[in-house]
Amino acid sequence: MAFGRKKKGRVIPEDELIVFENVTKTYQTGAPALNGVSLKVKKGEFVFIVGDSGSGKSTLIKLLLRELVPTEGEIYVNGVSLSKLRRRQVPKYRRNLGVVFQDFRLIKNWNVYENVAFAQRIVQTPNRLIKRNVPAILSIVGLASKYKAKPMQLSGGEQQRVAMARALINKPPILLCDEPTGNLDPKNSWEIMKLLEQINKRGTTVIVVTHNREIVNEMQKRVITMKKGVILNDEEKGGYIDED
């Protein structure tokens, strides 16, 4: 899956996959959720985003998903300005992103197979390929035998793995995770993180919002710490910064 790179205007270097330039997002009410944030994420990076509740982490993810547009500033993904995307182009743009949320967001009436297959149906993959790809990705996340189960019949960790399989099946260049382990016990959390690390090693750029101090400290990845809508700290091989 490839982006069309921007042809005119500002040229973003090839390896700068995600660029925030002075991004401010203010909701109808209250102070800015993001306030003049600038950052760059290179192709193939693994980035943790940490920070207090309300510091603007989910807002940052929603901006990347193009669910929100910045009040000020610009966001470029693979050289394309998100604020210049037309409404009709948004679905196509989103297919470049895998997304995983704290609350899994699986479709309750569908079994595991259908939930994962759906991502491929959207991009009009022929059924014969879907039948091959879904079991393959399910066995990567360790759920091959549960393809018939409905989400309610699965544990939280299993549901999150279904969500990961769905996010990954189309091989998106970017994987966005907003508190993927927020509802999981330590063991499942580690398994999900190991999976994310594996995926990153295969070339996918991974951005993970998390509150899990232990994991952040252990994994020694880039850590961006947010506070009240600004970037407090941005460190290669960083750790979880305690405020209080």
Added chain:
Amino acid sequence: MRISSFFYTIKQGIKNIFRNAVFSLASIATIASCLLLFGVFYAIIANFQNIVKTAEEGVAVTVFFTEDVCEDDVRMKEIGDLISARSEVSKVVFVSADQAWEEFKVDYLGEYAEGFTENPLAGSANYQIYLRDISQQDSLVSYLQTMTGIREVNYSKVTADALSGVNNMVSYVSIGIIGILLAVSIFLISNTVMIGISIRKEEIGIMKYIGATDFFVRAPFVVECLIIGLIGAAIPLGIINVVYDKVLTLVTQRFEVLNSILRFLPIQTINKTLIPISLGIGAGIGLFGSIITVRKHLKV
């Protein structure tokens, strides 16, 4: 759209019908009653018009010539051509004095006719003029009365007025009722879609995160309503086909006196028009109702 996406959309549409069963059934029922009424009206009107047409065909305006014209074949021919050229006229039949006498003999005299050696109806040559549409009789008659060479115009005013009057009334009433029912059907379909959207709000949100296009999210709703519309159309067609002959038998038994005038259409003739129109309206209600609702409430 790829084949597999096409089948996927159809499958989702069908699943939606079952997930939203109560409203789907309500919509099917309304569309079915709407189209049942439509079918019944249509069958009645078609038969009625058939009867009217048969009656109209029997109703002719007859013109007799003045004496000088009766002797003059060329003038008669000229008058005949003028009449045939009128737009109201479907057919002009010339009846010579001899033919008139022959018919009269057969119809009224039978064997008593033998005493006549000369044609007592000399001078009764005439044109029988058949109309395209009985309601145009007045304008034709006033034209005929102004023509030179014509002695008398015979026509039946009462029949013409009665036939076209009833015909119009039946049409207006049925169009009115069908119009109201159509509006109700579209309203219900639209409600079904709205309920469906609210049931699936979360699901639709998830689909959009993953990158589903508007079309992909909306199409199953449209398919669902298209199927509802078609089922709603098929049910009354089935009912009418089962019941039609039975009703006709009943009517002919009840009103045996009328049997000579009542010429009913066979169900095949009714079906030829009713099936495509009913399916068309059913599909139309489904498509229209769902597309407007989905465009309004599913701004994905």
